[in-house]
Amino acid sequence: MVLAPGPNAEAARKKTGKKRGWRRRARPGGGAPEHPARPHPARPPQHHEDFSRNWKALRELLKQKPQASEKPMGVSQTTPQVIQPKNTPARIKKEETQSQGPEREADKRKGPIQLEEKGSKKRAHGDPALKSTYPGPKKQKGPVAPAPPRNPTEEDLWFDDVDLADIETTLGPEAGRIIRQRMGRRKVAMTLEKEQAFTGLTKALALDCEMVGVGPGGEESVAARVSLVNQFGKCVYDKYVKVKQPVTDYRTAISGVRPQHLLQGEDFEVVQKEVADMLKGRVLVGHALHNDLKVLFLDHPKRKVRDTQKYKPFKTQAKSGRPSLKLLAERILGVQIQQAEHCSVQDAQIAMRLYITVRKEWEKAQNRRSL
Known part of the structure; x- marks a missing residue:
């Protein structure tokens, strides 16, 4: 006789989170499940038809280098290559390095890289050929002589109601001459007492x-x-x-x-x-x-x-x-x-x-x- 599940049984099932009627499938042959046998590491291929696509790309790249040997590499020289997923940073960097390989080698033989744009040259640490040739700021041998003072002009002396003595003391005699000329006067070497003049009473x-x-x-x-x-x-x-x-x-x-x-x-x-x-x-x-x-x-x-x-x-x-x-x-x-x-x-x-x-x-x- 099968009893209908009650509310307590339904709550217990939700708590455990297991589906009713789930059964663990028995493996054929019974007993504990056996671990699959680990495959033996594959040996390097003996013929070029068995080479992977990465190995073929490497062969083509090695053929392009003028210093590369034309002899086929033996089995002992082969190295398993790790296939990296496409469009990864490491793969893009490697492809750029490989594509620029011959040109980069030629540039190194010619000399340091000369960049046309100002400020685009990178600082090279450890490479004496790429170090900057800027000699640094010039050292002054002695104190710099100050520029000679400039005489004021009429445009500079635009102010009024300033004591003439203060103007001459601050700006010099040329400024005083300009002010006198503007006011209709001239500075003359005058004496308050006339020489060889009458010394008696006058009108x-x-x-x-x-x-x-x-x-x-x-x-x-x-x-x-x-x-x-x-x-x-x-x-x-x-x-x-x-x-x-x-x-x-x-x-x-x-x-x-x-x-x-x-x-x-x-x-x-x-x-x-x-x-x-x-x-x-x-x-x-x-x-x-x-x-x-x-x-x-x-x-x-x-x-x-x-x-x-x-x-x-x-x-x-x-x-x-x-x-x-x-x-x-x-x-x-x-x-x-x-x-x-x-x-x-x-x-x-x-x-x-x-x-x-x-x-x-x-x-x-x-x-x-x-x-």
Whole structure:
């Protein structure tokens, strides 16, 4: 009696994974299965008809080589060849090597390979014939001399409102000459004092004073040195002034006045009278003259005053509403002054030189005003 399989039997069959009804086939003759006998290794073929296709291809390749022997190889020289599957990397490489064999041998006899394309030559390790012949970078025998500086041109000097002294210091004298030419001026070797000229009083006199500070903090200014020059730049008056009040600030860095100078000075009243007598009826030239007249307690007719700070053409040329004497000297005369301590004689000479350069135009303008 055969029982129908239940759910437990079905689950057990799925767990084992074996198909029902599978039976192990019995081998004929019964007993344990016998291993097949290993074939004996085949001996090398004796005749050329029995050679394999690989061996025939090798024979054809050996015939193409000029150095290959024409004698048939014996049995002892034959070597079993392993048949490699088609289109494998090893097979492709071997075929390329075999196809290029004769040409490669000929190239080696000729010499190193010469490649036309730049950068396509491979580096050969160990082969002296294929090594690069590049000698390497050239060694410098000594320091390279710097190139000579190039003079600036007008196109290089495009900027404005730059101090002329700074331009000459940075870019050289050629740059200063170009700037002066652009501004309508020339640098001339000029002297502030004319040689072999009249040394007495002239129709025009230039005045300048150096001052020291008195009072708290030295804020109040008093005259310490008074200088006058004529229109030829000759100094006609130069005296130090005794200061009655205690000096709290000598301002030596600017004025150049020291205590020993004031000890040898003249009384203020004497200096005041002498200067007033010399200026009487003459043209007074100077820079910011209101400050000098103030410390001397003097006054002068306005129509005879020539103040270089207030002359409009000078303002326009210097591009400043209140140009300093140093700026006017650099922009108009091309002279550098006041590099260290000031000198009242030199400042008076600069003011007189500025006036002399435009005296005709200045006097014509002054005459038109007085009409």
